[in-house]
Amino acid sequence: MSSAAQVAVAALLLIFCSLVAAQLPQRASTASSKPRFVTQLNVSGCPLVVYDSGEHALEIEPIMCVTGAIEKQPLKLDLISQILYIRVPMLLWDADMLAQAGLQLRNVSLKPVRFATVTNIGAVATKSSVIGFEWSSNHSAGVLKIGINNTEAALMMMTRETSPTDALDQVQLKVTILSNRKFRQVTLRPVARNRGFTELSLLSARYELETCSDIKFVLLMHHRNRQVRVFQRLDSRGAYYIEPLLWSVDKSTYGPVEYDYGRNMHYLKLDLVLQDEATLDAVRTQLAELSPRSVEFMRLWAVERSVSSLLSSRFEVGPLMVSADWKFAQLRLYCRSIKQCTNLKSNVMTKDPFAFWYHINWHPTSIVNSDCLFKSDSTVSSGKTESSTDAISCSRSASCAYLRSLARSGDLSFGKLKRLADGRWFFIIQQRVSAEESFRRTLASYIRGFGNENNFWIGLNRIASLTDGGATLRVEMKLWNGTEWYAEYSNFTVEGVGSMYRMTYREMLRDKSNAKHDAMQYHKGMQFSTINVDNDRDRRKSCSNAYGGGGWWFNSCYHFNPNGLFPTSPTINLKYMLWHSDRWMSIRLVRLMVQL
Structure with missing residues (x-):
């Protein structure tokens, strides 16, 4: 082939390649017409x-x-x-x-x-x-x-x-x-x-939105007798995401039966929770040992639902609507008559809502961090589940028997279960993760127990029953620099009211502790003191009143004050939550729990 012919062929190839290249962006842009x-x-x-x-x-x-x-x-x-x-x-x-x-x-x-x-x-x-x-x-x-x-x-x-x-x-x-x-x-x-x-x-x-390819399931947690599913974003270190809850809202009373004049039908508004601050705090607490960088909710993007024929034959279930902040959803249930709506509200929704939500299941698709979609591989129910307390393996028959009796009587208003990486189960008897609950209480309150899902004291009588015969106590703390300390104690026992709930234990278990100093030693053998009952050894003042108002086994006065004031920043003010090692350490999270 002559040089002129070669030049001509090369020119034709160049023109052809240019035309192909010019078409590529156009094809890519027409692959999806949606922004x-x-x-x-x-x-x-x-x-x-x-x-x-x-x-x-x-x-x-x-x-x-x-x-x-x-x-x-x-x-x-x-x-x-x-x-x-x-x-x-x-x-x-x-x-x-x-x-x-x-x-x-x-x-x-x-x-x-x-x-x-x-x-x-x-x-x-x-x-x-x-x-x-x-x-x-x-x-x-x-x-x-x-x-x-x-x-x-x-x-x-x-x-x-x-x-x-x-x-x-x-x-x-x-x-x-x-x-x-x-x-x-x-x-x-x-x-x-x-x-x-x-x-x-x-x-x-x-x-x-693209489908997420880097999401891994890490935790199934039971909270308020509901399931919470937590996932980790593998391409973002320490990023955890909670699947939308789709929980029914517990109500003692529902709103009035309303009328949709566009459809000429009566209806009830049924509210669902997608995101919940208490659940977010509970998950953060559960993941604390993993030192998460961020924990947040996924946002509901789409949902497939299945409705039983028994429900759909009597009512019309409207589309799922989501609030502007993605924290709540709403479902309308259309009735054939106002009487049908009224009967459902009074006989089912306010007495046994699970009997209704049993007929609806969800299969959600959610947005993760605003850039990809995750489709759940499980079916979500909006109703409550039964307590799983009886499924827990126990090391002590006394504490498990008492725990199960609490579950049967519905008296587990405070306290949570936690499973350690080594497979042991613990029952949390005290927890502080925020300042929303005051621990400045009288002896009657500390005997009875108080708190909410995140900050609580289960009550001295319950602690005495759980530790009857001796139990392993575990103290977990998180400092303001992110360091996590824990200490375990054998044969931890709290006596009854006749001994003013005297606390004792055998020894600190060094092989199961990373705290160097045993701050609990100073409180061993002491009776319980509060702002209105002074059983400490300080003759000049009430330790409880002087140092934050919390109840504790004060000596004269303390080396560990988990029920003191909750700090919002690092402090060594003695009124706040502190642990004494070679110096005072400010605590930002603390929990006490006994092994089951």
Whole structure:
């Protein structure tokens, strides 16, 4: 082949490769027409959905938030259709909300943020009528006109027996957005400020997220007779995530039976918890030995549900709605009549809600750290489970027999179970993880027990029963520098009220302790003292009153004060939680527990 021919062939190949290369970005961009979901914010009571369309800035969907009181809007008559309607002013975007969103997104992305460009808005309703949506281009607000097409509903609304806000749930807004030089139509629902719930299926249909490939299950925990599943992000050291709870809310009373005039049906609102601060604290406590860098909840993205035929044949289960902050969900249960709803509320939901939730199971898909999706491999129930106390292996028959008697009597109001890495089970008798519970109490309180799920003292009578005959005591502490200390003691015993709950033990178990100094030695053989009962050996003052008000086996006065004031920063003030080694050590977390 001549050199001229070779040059011509090379030129043709170069042109061909250039054409192929030019097509590659186009093919990649058409692989998915959906932008990437970033997060949902709650700003001034309105949910803001943030996404990344691939441009230099993040974008926020039009808010479609009702900022005024719909109940104050008068009924009007549309002269053309002869249908009664109400005008619902609706906010699309707002400069102050944009500024607040920018502040909340500083740790999420370096990109600036702006509201999406809206070119058109239409409105339809599933089972009610919509007169239309009034809006002019570039205006930050519009007006939705909701028709009331049945006389009964109009009368109920005029007499305030039902709220027109309920009609928003039946409205869908078809919004055209110009994003990344392309027009995209999305379906949104209007939402009332501080009341809004987003329908999960609509949100997940608009956006895409990749599937997580680096999530590992690490812990199944029982909390409040519910299951809590915890996972670890393998590509981020020390990052742990809790699956959305989907727990039913325990209520002694439920709200009134409500009427949806759009659907012409009565219904009950059933609330579910997705995220819970007490559960988050409990998981952090359980993971403390692993020194997690972060522990947070996944956010519910989509959910498959199965409803038993027994329930679906009698009631209609509505779609699952999620609050703007992703902490709560709501389910509507539609009834054939007001009597059916009333009977369900009074005979089932307030007496035995598990009998209802038994008929619904969830299979959730969740967002992990705003960048990928995790689909659960298990089915979640919203009802409570039975206590698993009897399944625990015990080393002492006395403590296990007493623990099981507490479980049978329902008297496990305080205390938790913890399993160590070596397989031993312990029952936690005291725990301090935050300052929310005061330990400045009288002797009667320390005898009876007090506290909540995170900070508690189970009661001297219970401790005496659990340690009858001697038990292994384990003290666990976390210092402010992150160091974790623990110490174990053999034959720990608390006597009864006749001896004023005298405490003793045989020895500190050095092979099961990493604390160098035995601070408990100073308290060995002492009776229990509180702010109103002084059994210590200091003749000049009450140790309890002088050093934080907590009850303890004070000597004259202490080397260990786990029930003193809870510190919010490191301190060696003697009124606070301290452990004495070669010097005073400030404690930020402490728990006492006895081996079962």
